[in-house]
Amino acid sequence: MSKPIILQVGPYPEWDQVPLDHGFDVMRLFEAKDRDRFLAEVGADVRAIATRGELGANLAMIEACPNLELICVYGVGYDAVDLKACAERGIRVTNTPDVLTQDVADLGVAMMLCQSRGMIGAETWVRDGSWAREGLYPLKRRVFGRKAGILGLGRIGYAVGKRLAGFGMDIAYSGIAAKDHAPDWTFIADPVALATHADFLFVTLAASAATRHIVGREVLNALGPDGMVINISRAANIDEDALIAALSSGSLGAAALDVFEGEPALDPRFLELDNVLLQPHHASGTIETRKAMGQLLRDNLTAHFAGRDLLTAVN
Template sequence: MAKPALLHIAKLPVVPDSQEEFESKFEHFYLWDQKDRESFFKEKGSLIKGVVTDTKGWVNEELLQKLPNVEIVSSNSVGLDKVDLNLCKERGIIVTNTPDVLTDCTAETALALLLACMRQIPAADRYVREGRWPTEGDFRFTTKVSGKRVGVVGLGRIGAAIAKRCEGFGCKISYYARSKKSDYPHYSYYSSVVDLAKNSDILIAACALTKETTSIINREVLDALGPEGFVVNIARGPVIDEVELVKALVEKRIAGAGLDVFVNEPEVPKELLDMDNVTLQPHVGSATVETRNDMSRLVMDNLIAHFSGQPVLTPAE
């Protein structure tokens, strides 16, 4: 029996033993190796039974029209904003992602960004490296994190993990979600992001990117947060109105930001590059060796389960 054929539109950072096992079970085609993609799809498109993707690869009507026999899309990510879930459902295509295994690392990143932007750690580091300490004296005062009011936009797995870590700093936790979470009675719930921002010193975006959450943090929300408020985004760039965020920072209508994601990655608004109260990262929230290997393993296990006639481990919710 022929091995199931997979189309990789994203690379998996797998450990060698896992890669050997994975390669032995499937026939693999790599989109980036196809110099003539049109010819490739005409010749091989009907053979493809599974797609491997991540946060960068689009799985949309344009692609799926060329792959009429796809049964499963396995994404090396939690967010699925690049996958047309409705179309996959219509075609009976199973979609899987990699929840849980990246929760800790992404929550750590949120806390790192929060501390870095509020305490201006990158700027202080540059101050020392540039030799300014002996000549210009002590570094300026910054803002402490402990005891602040933290508002989390999206209290899913990652949002809850961030909130738990912020509790360790003695922070009061509030959140916005589609509905009140009975598992967190000690957190304050707001049905409006504006109201959440009014009652927060720090606003952390941890929601999935959907039509409803696009620009959910807008000018009104930023103004409600106010000139002493900080924003952290480890969700997706478009959940914040980036133009309004830049304006708010330039005009000092908010105090600072820690950003792991952007609207037009890898492009970053140039106004942010010289701001000491802004910490920037190149979308590396889950980018540790341990987590990326665990994610890759889960991508592979979902595919192996499906083509072995077993239920997938982590179907998209």
């Protein structure tokens, strides 16, 4: 019996690639020298697309696969998938939520600690001999007891908040409505008001047209010269031009970022700033979580072709 033909947009770790190849007839778009020609040759046979959150599946890719039934995203974000085109064609979409929530929250809190305490610079201070030559490292800012704002209290935002509670922080959040499961935290609906309240602003929103650049000049100015923004969501949620301007002028104190527009070719102006912590979009980058993500992606593919309900459908 022939295996379903799927289009793989980007590479996966070997522990995911091997079982994917075993269960399906995999067409590897990322290995093609001429992607358009490759799609023209195999597109009509493709029944599902396996992609990654940052790669998605655009309209051209979807149109090149006229018999497409399913798009499976390896990651929680699916904003790079053309959902309108999928809805018009009856194409289902899945992602891999929950399995990465805790690791993403861990990295967000770790970035806050690292940046607030100046840990990257402190290690350099030891390694380059500055400690021996110049003495104590310049003083930084504490975390415990200060105010945190969480922009978007979904799964990841809530996991971040639970961790911050351990530091005795004053926690506030914004969203569509107050959450019953966060009775001890303050609901502040307006993002600018939330930023005014916060010392640390965590961006944990799902990305959409409505949230694009929700963190712009007003929010950044409200956060202020002693404030820090931490983004573990999607790059589009922050206006990068406004962010770079605020960091350069000092109207915003610091930033810690795991996602960027056009990554990995991020805006080179970020590299010139000493008040931003840069990470290579690896919030879910643990062996345990990546294995769970790959398994969930394959489980959705298997369920679809077996005629069963999808495990984590987003449409």
